[in-house]
Amino acid sequence: MSARETDRLSRAMAALLEREADALRRGAFDRLAPLLVEKERLAERLAAAPSAARPDGPAAVRLRAAAARNDVMLQAAIDGMRRGAERIGALADVSRNLQTYDDTGRRRSLGAQRPSSERRA
Numbered sequence: 001m002s003a004r005e006t007d008r009l010s011r012a013m014a015a016l017l018e019r020e021a022d023a024l025r026r027g028a029f030d031r032l033a034p035l036l037v038e039k040e041r042l043a044e045r046l047a048a049a050p051s052a053a054r055p056d057g058p059a060a061v062r063l064r065a066a067a068a069r070n071d072v073m074l075q076a077a078i079d080g081m082r083r084g085a086e087r088i089g090a091l092a093d094v095s096r097n098l099q100t101y102d103d104t105g106r107r108r109s110l111g112a113q114r115p116s117s118e119r120r121a
Helices: 003-026 029-048 057-096
Strands: 097-101 107-111
Touching (some): 003 057, 057 097
Antiparallel strands (some): 097 107
16 A cells, blocks of 8 residues: 555545544434444554555644544543433433422422323213
8 A cells, every 4th residue: 555545544534533523513423323434444444554654743643633532522422411311310200209308307209190180071
């Protein structure tokens, strides 16, 4: 593989990492899977290049920085979704079983109650 081909692959990887970052910023998680397939393919081709032809210096630093940035954004997105799911679960628990205290300070459980007057046809 020539240095020119490796340079082309390096630029393609940089562009792909920018598309991945854009998808993460927009919350377009459905776009990540196809990008991952393409990223793996490019990484394999770059790894197969002779060491003298691999990106080095500023190009390699930029690729590593972009990949690290995307990793941080991906972890933040995962954490955000996890926290959102936990919050939804907590809200569902509250709606099913609300804990309050009576006038003597004892805990009282108020389960989900049906409306006192139901309309029937």
